[in-house]
Amino acid sequence: MKPTFVDFSADPPLLGNAEFSYQAVQQTPGHLTMDRGGTVDIRFQVAHRDPALETEMTLEVTALVSKNNEEPGFAPMDVLVNDQPVISDWRIPGGGDQEQVNRFAVPGRFLRTGENTLSIRCSERATMMLWLYRITLDAVYDRDKSSKEMHARDTADEVFVYRTEVRAIGDVTWNPQPDLELYLGMGEPRQVRLSNLSWQEGDGTQVAVGFGTADFRGSRRSPAGELQDFRGELLSRVPIATDAPPADAVEFNNRFDWGDGWYDAGRLLLLFRNGDRQPTTLTWRNAEGEAGAIQFDSNRTRLAGYHHARNEGPVAYDGEPTDPKLRQRPH
Numbered sequence: 001m002k003p004t005f006v007d008f009s010a011d012p013p014l015l016g017n018a019e020f021s022y023q024a025v026q027q028t029p030g031h032l033t034m035d036r037g038g039t040v041d042i043r044f045q046v047a048h049r050d051p052a053l054e055t056e057m058t059l060e061v062t063a064l065v066s067k068n069n070e071e072p073g074f075a076p077m078d079v080l081v082n083d084q085p086v087i088s089d090w091r092i093p094g095g096g097d098q099e100q101v102n103r104f105a106v107p108g109r110f111l112r113t114g115e116n117t118l119s120i121r122c123s124e125r126a127t128m129m130l131w132l133y134r135i136t137l138d139a140v141y142d143r144d145k146s147s148k149e150m151h152a153r154d155t156a157d158e159v160f161v162y163r164t165e166v167r168a169i170g171d172v173t174w175n176p177q178p179d180l181e182l183y184l185g186m187g188e189p190r191q192v193r194l195s196n197l198s199w200q201e202g203d204g205t206q207v208a209v210g211f212g213t214a215d216f217r218g219s220r221r222s223p224a225g226e227l228q229d230f231r232g233e234l235l236s237r238v239p240i241a242t243d244a245p246p247a248d249a250v251e252f253n254n255r256f257d258w259g260d261g262w263y264d265a266g267r268l269l270l271l272f273r274n275g276d277r278q279p280t281t282l283t284w285r286n287a288e289g290e291a292g293a294i295q296f297d298s299n300r301t302r303l304a305g306y307h308h309a310r311n312e313g314p315v316a317y318d319g320e321p322t323d324p325k326l327r328q329r330p331h
Helices: 145-154
Strands: 004-007 014-016 018-028 031-046 056-065 077-081 084-090 100-107 114-122 130-139 158-168 175-187 194-201 206-211 215-221 227-239 250-257 262-273 279-286 291-296 303-308 314-321
Touching: 004 018, 004 145, 014 018, 014 145, 056 077, 084 100, 114 130, 130 145, 158 215, 175 194, 175 227, 206 227, 250 303, 262 314
Parallel strands: none
Antiparallel strands: 004 014, 004 130, 018 031, 031 114, 031 130, 056 100, 056 130, 077 084, 077 114, 158 175, 158 227, 175 262, 194 206, 194 279, 206 215, 215 227, 250 262, 250 314, 279 291, 291 303, 303 314
């Protein structure tokens, strides 16, 4: 089945094989807000003889229920496909502090060739609001296909530029640092939508950060063991031409191994500008829950690491520069 998704956290919403309408719902920055009795209908297409018709689909609904002062709110959710109930009176977990991914199986017999309708309804008994962020639909074995396509559209090969500051632990005064310019792409390459990133620099400095929509927070440890708060504010997103990257970007041809031999894994492209600092290792987690790590040798003529896709086992990873002259550089 085609990647099928709606991302209400984007402005305007991102759509894949879908269109939507709603009643008793407000389109607010970052999500849809559903009042009691509110309904969102998402129409999507299923092709003739699509495998999903014979098996099932996986539905993901990312949502939360707004809090009732300091207590969890109450806004049960019903989910239907072509008026067939998938789940009724579903309570969103988490207490309203952060969005939650809710997964459901949709039987293939609920589907039909052509147009189908997914309906999400907020209970008439709701006392608080139901917030909808993202919805994806995939054939059961197309794991995360729609999520990956959705995030790829939202992050279209751009260098993220952050203003950065540090302060000593326990201090109140922030001190400016060089801007951090960052791009990490893998495969075609396609940009990795980072949620967490750690790196070590050549002098032994260690950094660990977590990314928000327009900022990051984390810490930095000096070679002498001094700890600092480290934060960044997003200044801009600058397009990058991955087929003709900047001269200071590093680009590697990569391969991976499940244990039965090596296979082509496409390219890895990294642009990292932070004054004169450069990473010797990188460890990350992306927005889809995938994780990876790479280490460079002393001359950046080789990398090694791993990649760990969600719901799959880890694979070994290695690569060498795309530029033949760099591969021949002596150690």
